[in-house]
Amino acid sequence: MDTTMRRVCSRWQLLEHWRYLRGLGERAAAPRDWQPGRNQFRYLIRGQSPNHFSPNRVYCTKQAGNSENHLRRITIRDIQRMHEERVPICMVTAYSYPQALHADLAAVDIVLVGDSLAMVELGHDTTQFVTLDDMLHHCRAVARGCRRALLLADMPFGTCETSTADALRNVTRMIQEGHAHGVKIEGGKRMAPVIEACVHSLGVAVMGHVGLRPQSYSARGGFRAFGTNASEAAELLEDALALQEAGAFALVLECVPARLATAVTTALRIPTIGIGAGGGTSGQVLVYHDLCGMMTHPHHAKVTPKFCKRFAEAGAEIHRGLVDYRTAVKQRRFPTASYAPYQLPDAEWERFGRLFEQLTGQGLQSISAPEDAQTERLDPKHPLSKDTSTDETEYLYRS
Numbered sequence: 001m002d003t004t005m006r007r008v009c010s011r012w013q014l015l016e017h018w019r020y021l022r023g024l025g026e027r028a029a030a031p032r033d034w035q036p037g038r039n040q041f042r043y044l045i046r047g048q049s050p051n052h053f054s055p056n057r058v059y060c061t062k063q064a065g066n067s068e069n070h071l072r073r074i075t076i077r078d079i080q081r082m083h084e085e086r087v088p089i090c091m092v093t094a095y096s097y098p099q100a101l102h103a104d105l106a107a108v109d110i111v112l113v114g115d116s117l118a119m120v121e122l123g124h125d126t127t128q129f130v131t132l133d134d135m136l137h138h139c140r141a142v143a144r145g146c147r148r149a150l151l152l153a154d155m156p157f158g159t160c161e162t163s164t165a166d167a168l169r170n171v172t173r174m175i176q177e178g179h180a181h182g183v184k185i186e187g188g189k190r191m192a193p194v195i196e197a198c199v200h201s202l203g204v205a206v207m208g209h210v211g212l213r214p215q216s217y218s219a220r221g222g223f224r225a226f227g228t229n230a231s232e233a234a235e236l237l238e239d240a241l242a243l244q245e246a247g248a249f250a251l252v253l254e255c256v257p258a259r260l261a262t263a264v265t266t267a268l269r270i271p272t273i274g275i276g277a278g279g280g281t282s283g284q285v286l287v288y289h290d291l292c293g294m295m296t297h298p299h300h301a302k303v304t305p306k307f308c309k310r311f312a313e314a315g316a317e318i319h320r321g322l323v324d325y326r327t328a329v330k331q332r333r334f335p336t337a338s339y340a341p342y343q344l345p346d347a348e349w350e351r352f353g354r355l356f357e358q359l360t361g362q363g364l365q366s367i368s369a370p371e372d373a374q375t376e377r378l379d380p381k382h383p384l385s386k387d388t389s390t391d392e393t394e395y396l397y398r399s
């Protein structure tokens with residue numbers, strides 16, 4: 001074991017890692033008298049701790065499960081156990097390899113490749129535009145970064161509605177080509193036979209999705225909350241019960257009044273994962289971009305629903321970094337010598353000087369080091385040459 005690791009690992013960190021390994025979140029505290037023995041300590045440091053992946057480890061392509069360092073994968077049995085033990089289930093969406101790594105290292109239980117991909121990553125106005133091929137492409141990338149969480153993928157618009165045979169074929173592709181562990185299928189009781197076939201004929205874990213169903217944007221005339229009157233509330237309950245009977249292992253409840261979501265959760269044996277459904281569900285899900293505060297750009301802001309709490313301001317930080325970068329390039333403040341690390345030794349430079357002269361007829365003496373170069377200055381009135389503030393950049397972008 002690396003001695004640096006030994007020094008930096010407090011007992012507290014080890015206990016945190018123990019919880020991480022058990023995959024049970026806060027409730028899974030180690031026994032009070034638990035002291036990591038030498039072997040446990042090594043086991044934790046070697047490959048299990050989210051904070052001690054070496055750079056090699058993070059970027060290597062080895063899949064979890066193939067080596068002695070494997071992380072134990074969360075399965076639907078763990079989800080069921082969390083539900084039985086009333087441990088809230090935490091789900092987040094991801095659409096790319098780095099997003100999946102971040103979600104996985106934060107020890108969320110379920111990563112969902114949502115069809116919100118269409119809106120938050122591909123720039124469409126609804127989820128209806130994302131294809132099965134788009135989903136497969138993104139799901140594979142997420143699968144490479146998702147080592148521990150249960151990986152679910154949304155079945156996009158039109159892939160399960162046409163027939164049970166189509167649904168079985170498309171779900172098979174999502175598992176085989178997308179590398180998802182299970183799928184989420186939107187729809188009420190009419191989708192029950194399809195879900196039943198996926199679960200019982202194909203043996204694939206299916207999460208249902210009721211309440212606001214973004215794929216029904218057209219028929220509903222927008223993204224509208226569901227269950228705001230007694231008949232819709234009863235319809236939601238009927239749908240939820242039918243999907244449970246069909247074999248769904250959990251249900252997303254989207255944009256429903258909190259008291260209704262709590263009532264439905266009470267009526268079910270399977271867990272509910274809420275989004276805009278209050279605190280009475282068995283778990284929560286949010287879209288990655290919403291919770292990280294990446295939806296501040298005017299293009300995104302139009303699809304940020306009221307229920308989204310921002311847990312970070314990543315969008316503002318990314319924007320600040322990009323504006324700083326651009327300004328530094330425009331003002332020739334980047335790159336400085338320390339970011340131009342490759343050397344051409346003096347002797348080689350002189351030899352090159354002779355070749356340069358042969359090839360160009362010019363002497364190398366005329367070439368000055370970039371730092372002392374007399375560079376043409378941009379007109380200071382040019383909008384791109386000044387140190388633009390965030391607001392001004394937004395203005396430039398829009399105009």
Ligand SMILES: Nc1nc(=O)c2c([nH]1)NC[C@@H]1CN(c3ccc(C(=O)N[C@@H](CCC(=O)O)C(=O)O)cc3)CN21
Binds near residue numbers: 119305
């Ligand atoms: N960024 C993002 N976050 C999401 O949660 C999300 C997406 N995109 N795209 C796919 C679906 C669509 N979702 C949405 C989109 C809009 C509203 C919305 O505008 N809701 C209104 C409520 C409307 C009503 O009262 O009926 C709101 O004000 O929150 C809700 C969910 C949830 N999903």
Ligand SMILES: CC(C)C(=O)C(=O)O
Binds near residue numbers: 114115116154285287
């Ligand atoms: C919002 C979640 C539940 C979803 O379905 C999606 O991201 O597409």
